[in-house]
Amino acid sequence: MSSDPWGRxxxxxxxYVRTADGEKVVGSWQAGSPEEALAYFxxxxxxxxxxxxxxxxxxxxxxLSAKDAQTAIDHLREQVDAHHAVGDLESLRARLDKLVALVEARREERKAQRAKQSDEARGAKEALVAEAEELARSDQWRAAGERLRSLVDTWKGLPRLDRRSDDELWHRFSHARSAFSKRRKQHxxxxxxxxxxxxxxxxxxxxEAEALSNSTDWGPTAARYRxxxxxxxxxxxxxxxxxxDLWNRxxxxxxxxxxxRGSVFAERDAEQTENLKLKEELAEEAEKLVPVTDLKAARAAFRSVNERWEAIGHVPRDARPKVEGRMHAVERALQEAEEAEWRRTNPEARARAEGLTGQLQAAVDKLRSQVEQARAQGNDAKADKLARELEGRQAxxxxxxxxxxxFGG
Incomplete structure (x- = not known):
């Protein structure tokens, strides 16, 4: 008979194997010595x-998933409980029990993590829905439309919630987009x-204008043209x-x-010459409004000049393009001033300009540092290449x- 601390x-x-509940039969061995039997088990x-x-x-x-881990634990526990091995089986059971507890803890941890991710996704989608519903009331058709398309891309990147919640939020989100599209289409x-x-x-x-063009009823026809x-x-x-095309006709x-009418009333050339003098004086008065320093006052002054201009009457035909061109130049300057004022007070355009400036400044600073580093390392070829790139970014x-x-910034 042969034995060791855990079997005999x-x-x-x-x-036999020794357990807390007494000896358990492991198996039968007839092929060799007892020592070989114990060594095998x-x-x-x-x-x-x-x-x-x-x-x-x-x-x-x-x-490893909790389900797969538990299956593996159960399989090993069956082998331990079958008592077909000689050793400290109780310690193996204790280790399997600890594994069960660890798997359960991991299961709860993952469950909590999934719940947290779900809450974060819910919050993100609710924020998207709220913004979409706000945009649905906007009259900024282009900007709001682009933003709504961006929100759709963001939505697609978020995890799904439970089916009911996800469907409810998507319904609100989709309804807001449809409402905006309907309003834009109607507009x-x-x-x-x-x-x-x-x-x-x-x-x-x-x-009617073309039908009147050959009229010789000068006064009434001119009035009708006005x-x-x-x-x-x-x-x-x-x-x-x-x-x-309509305007040209x-x-x-x-x-x-x-x-x-002008050819018939050639004798009125003197009057038209006087008109030209008056309009040249008004053009000179208008040109003093440029450069524009007070847009509101300049616009009011130009309206006054323009009203007096319209009241003067015709000037010699060959002089009209030049004198009218002077007035048009002032009007264009006023329009450009209005556009500049609008751009200056446009927060979205200002924000884009500031963002671009910040990015370019960072790139210039980085390139300048790289040029200095290359010079210090004696790599003139690399430094020259970086310097050319720096020159372009600086421009x-x-x-x-x-x-x-x-923008006044």
């Missing part, structure tokens, strides 16, 4: 030790209708592809009439700073 072999070849015990150790490592260091449909109405009105005005011009201005703009009809930065200056 009796004279019949039966192998001790190797089976060592195999269990190795398997449990590997499982402990997988649970602690990998993302542009109305705008198209207005431009089509303007086109029809201007077509009528052009037809009325037609007022109606033209009140009609609003037609579609871009029609507006210029309308203006051309008037030119035909007034050219004919962009100077341009951006100039643009930012227009």
């Amino acid at each position: 072999v009796d004279e019949t070849g039966t192998v 001790e190797r089976k015990y060592e195999g269990l030790v190795v398997e449990i150790g590997l499982l402990e490592k997988r649970v602690k260091t990998t993302d 542009f449909a109305q705008l198209d209708a207005q431009r089509e109405e303007a086109r029809r009105t201007k077509e009528r005005l052009v037809s 009325d037609l011009m007022s109606e033209w201005k009140a009609a609003g703009r037609a579609q871009r592809e029609h507006e210029d 309308f203006r051309g009809a008037q030119d035909v009439f007034f050219a004919a 962009l930065l100077d341009q951006a700073l100039k643009g930012l200056h227009e």
Whole structure:
């Protein structure tokens, strides 16, 4: 008979293992000596030790699922409980019990992590819905439309919630986008209708203007042309592809009439020469408004000049482009001042300009540091290459700073 601290072999070849509940039969051995029998079942015990150790490592260091881990634990526990090995089986059970507790703790930890991620995703989606519902009421059609498309991309990158919550939030989000699209479509449909109405009105005005172009009833016809011009201005703009052509026809009809009247009233050249003198004086008065320092006052003053200009009457035909060009130049300067003021007070454009300037400044500073470092290391070729790149970035930065200056920054 042979034995060790955890097992023995009796004279019949039966192998026993010692447990807290007493000896348990491990198996029968008839093929060799008792020592060989114990060694065989001790190797089976060592195999269990190795398997449990590997499982402990997988649970602690990998993302093994709780379900798979529990299945592996149950499989090993069955082998331990079968008593087909000689060794400290109780210690193996204790290690398996600890593994069960660890797996359960990992399960709860992952459950809490998933709950946290779900809460964060819910908060993010609720914020997207709130912003979309706010944008749905916006009249900034282009900016709001681009932002809504950006929100969709952000939504797609977020994890799904439970089906009911996700569907409810998506319904609100989708409804906000649909409401905005419907309002935008209605707006542009109305705008198209207005431009089509303007086109029809201007077509009528052009037809009448062309019908009057050969009239010799100078006074009433000239008065009617003035009325037609007022109606033209009140009609609003037609579609871009029609507006210029209609205007050229309308203006051309008037030119035909007034050219004919001018040839008949050649004796009024002196009056027109005086008109030219008066308009040149008004043009000079208007030119003093440039450069614009007080936009509101300049615009009011220009309106006054323009009203007096309109009241003067015609000037010699060959002088008209030049003197009118002077007034148009002042008007363009006022328009550019208005546009500059709008850009200066536009917070979105200012924010973009500041952001670009900051990025370019950081790039210039980085390149300057790299040039100095390359010079210090004696790498002149690299330094020259970086210096050329620095020169280009500096030019962009100077341009951006100039643009930012227009915002008063």
